[in-house]
Amino acid sequence: MESEVVEAELVLPTHLSFKKVQMYEKYPKGQSRGRHWKHLKQILQAENLQNYPPDEPNYVNIESPPSMHPSMKICDITGLEAPYHDPRTNLRYANTEVFKQIRALPNEYVQRYLALRNAAVVLK
Amino acid sequence: MPFISQIQRQSDYAYFPSETPIVIDNGASYFRIGWAGENDPRVIFRNIVQRPRHKATGETVTIVGDHDPALLRYFDCTRSGPRSAFDNNVVYQFEIMEYILDFGFDRLGANGSQIDHPVLITECVCNPVHSRSKMSELLFETYGVPSVAFGVDAAFSYKYNQRHGICNEDGLAICPGFNTTHVIPFIAGEPVYKGCTRTNIGGYHVTDYLKQLLSLKYPHHMARFTWEKVEDLKMEHCYIAPTYASDTRLFQEIDPTFVPKSEAEASQQGSEVPKSRPMTQEDFKIVLGIERFRCPEVLFNPNLVGIGQAGVDEMAGVSIRRLPEKDEELEKRLTSSILMTGGSCLYPGMCERLEAGIRMIRPCGTPIKVVRALDPILDAWRGASAYAAAVQFPQQTFTRMDYFEKGEDWIRGYKFRYNL
Numbered sequence: 001m002e003s004e005v006v007e008a009e010l011v012l013p014t015h016l017s018f019k020k021v022q023m024y025e026k027y028p029k030g031q032s033r034g035r036h037w038k039h040l041k042q043i044l045q046a047e048n049l050q051n052y053p054p055d056e057p058n059y060v061n062i063e064s065p066p067s068m069h070p071s072m073k074i075c076d077i078t079g080l081e082a083p084y085h086d087p088r089t090n091l092r093y094a095n096t097e098v099f100k101q102i103r104a105l106p107n108e109y110v111q112r113y114l115a116l117r118n119a120a121v122v123l124k
Numbered sequence: 125m126p127f128i129s130q131i132q133r134q135s136d137y138a139y140f141p142s143e144t145p146i147v148i149d150n151g152a153s154y155f156r157i158g159w160a161g162e163n164d165p166r167v168i169f170r171n172i173v174q175r176p177r178h179k180a181t182g183e184t185v186t187i188v189g190d191h192d193p194a195l196l197r198y199f200d201c202t203r204s205g206p207r208s209a210f211d212n213n214v215v216y217q218f219e220i221m222e223y224i225l226d227f228g229f230d231r232l233g234a235n236g237s238q239i240d241h242p243v244l245i246t247e248c249v250c251n252p253v254h255s256r257s258k259m260s261e262l263l264f265e266t267y268g269v270p271s272v273a274f275g276v277d278a279a280f281s282y283k284y285n286q287r288h289g290i291c292n293e294d295g296l297a298i299c300p301g302f303n304t305t306h307v308i309p310f311i312a313g314e315p316v317y318k319g320c321t322r323t324n325i326g327g328y329h330v331t332d333y334l335k336q337l338l339s340l341k342y343p344h345h346m347a348r349f350t351w352e353k354v355e356d357l358k359m360e361h362c363y364i365a366p367t368y369a370s371d372t373r374l375f376q377e378i379d380p381t382f383v384p385k386s387e388a389e390a391s392q393q394g395s396e397v398p399k400s401r402p403m404t405q406e407d408f409k410i411v412l413g414i415e416r417f418r419c420p421e422v423l424f425n426p427n428l429v430g431i432g433q434a435g436v437d438e439m440a441g442v443s444i445r446r447l448p449e450k451d452e453e454l455e456k457r458l459t460s461s462i463l464m465t466g467g468s469c470l471y472p473g474m475c476e477r478l479e480a481g482i483r484m485i486r487p488c489g490t491p492i493k494v495v496r497a498l499d500p501i502l503d504a505w506r507g508a509s510a511y512a513a514a515v516q517f518p519q520q521t522f523t524r525m526d527y528f529e530k531g532e533d534w535i536r537g538y539k540f541r542y543n544l
Contacts, residue, residue, distance in 0.1 A: 010191055018235065062321060
């Protein structure tokens with residue numbers, strides 16, 4: 001290990017005195033480590049929330065409802081207020097200059113702008 | 125940069141008797157650890173782990189927190205990005221959590237054969253049982269901690285500010301965090317989780333939005349816009365407009381022929397991006413015009429990034445509606461003491477905007493007062509530390525015996541009382 005790396009103590013030491021079980025004992029080398037952790041969706045499914053009364057607060061039912069206000073439409077490129085909508089690319093635009101720019105954009109950029117507001121077409 | 129990591133190894137671990145609790149604020153952005161009763165956490169670092177390969181020896185090492193990028197040139201970081209133990213705001217990757225706790229305890233100066241102090245650790249609101257029990261298992265089994273308590277960080281922050289007179293016994297805590305934003309009503313000093321709401325939008329989404337917008341606007345600079353640099357830009361330049369429409373009008377007046385992507389745009393703020401090849405001075409300026417307030421607007425309108433949930437101001441209304449009893453006097457008391465805490469509430473202009481937003485949804489004439497916490501970032505740790513130093517704290521903890529004898533159902537019902 002290079003001296004400056006050792007001096008800066010960049011790397012976590014492998015043996016720590018205050019641990020009862022060290023990392024190398026718990027996760028031996030060569031075994032796949034990452035795959036056995038449940039993601040949030042699986043954790044929530046495993047909780048069996050339907051067995052408990054629905055008005056008790058739990059992780060799922062404290063989530064906020066969809067917004068009641070009408071959604072704010074802003075131009076995807078400039079950020080100004082956008083009353084108009086391009087049917088071909090599905091982007092919102094504010095005025096004619098921006099519209100010229102939109103029609104000149106390659107498809108990759110169009111999809112990325114749409115992906116910003118989660119409106120891109122995802123082919124699975 | 126306002127967030128600074130403190131990772132100096134502490135040398136006074138041995139001077140603390142074994143009743144002194146260790147207080148950990150386990151946040152999705154930063155991990156803070158220190159002793160109960162003190163005013164500031166001893167060790168602060170970013171809650172991420174990287175496992176690169178050392179180029180010379182070939183072994184895979186673990187690096188916790190963010191470090192000087194110059195030192196990382198000895199490591200092959202191509203296959204290992206920074207990984208977090210969190211999914212939304214719930215800890216799910218306990219191997220990474222273990223690395224982080226290792227590092228935290230090590231820098232606190234721990235020695236001896238186990239951690240002999242009770243631990244108070246923060247968790248998210250209504251933490252799933254699986255996450256809570258795995259965390260207790262980790263602390264009891266691997267570190268030998270004698271007793272553990274879990275609390276919500278926003279609640280600790282609220283109690284701390286209540287003690288300092290910033291907010292009253294009944295009030296609302298609005299906590300925009302890193303991945304999520306919570307609104308929690310407090311009645312008689314205790315959080316009422318029935319009225320709590322959570323939206324899955326936070327500082328991470330704001331930074332990500334800004335990063336995508338800048339990469340689309342300046343495609344040849346795309347490789348330079350690392351997440352950390354964009355976060356710095358966000359903290360320096362972003363603000364929240366009193367109303368979005370008014371500030372866009374400001375930009376339209378200044379330059380009626382608004383053309384993005386060209387450097388000839390009227391600049392409100394310019395900032396230098398480091399050079400990598402010889403080009404003219406103009407090429408290296410990036411102009412942050414409307415993005416300054418477009419990005420934090422996401423907190424109030426998550427529809428801008430496609431998340432179909434209520435924004436922060438609307439959440440306050442939802443939260444009050446969800447309370448079990450309908451009491452006008454109580455609602456007035458709640459709205460007259462609204463506390464903003466959490467890292468993402470530091471934008472200039474947030475207080476006024478939030479007040480205007482809440483005034484729109486509450487009946488005319490209700491008293492509304494929005495205040496920012498004394499220190500939105502550190503207050504959660506400070507509140508937890510003050511709590512752990514109290515004499516009645518040991519009654520709120522549970523020991524290893526409790527955990528093994530009583531099992532998962534008891535862990536599910538474990539409730540923390542904030543009034544001592």
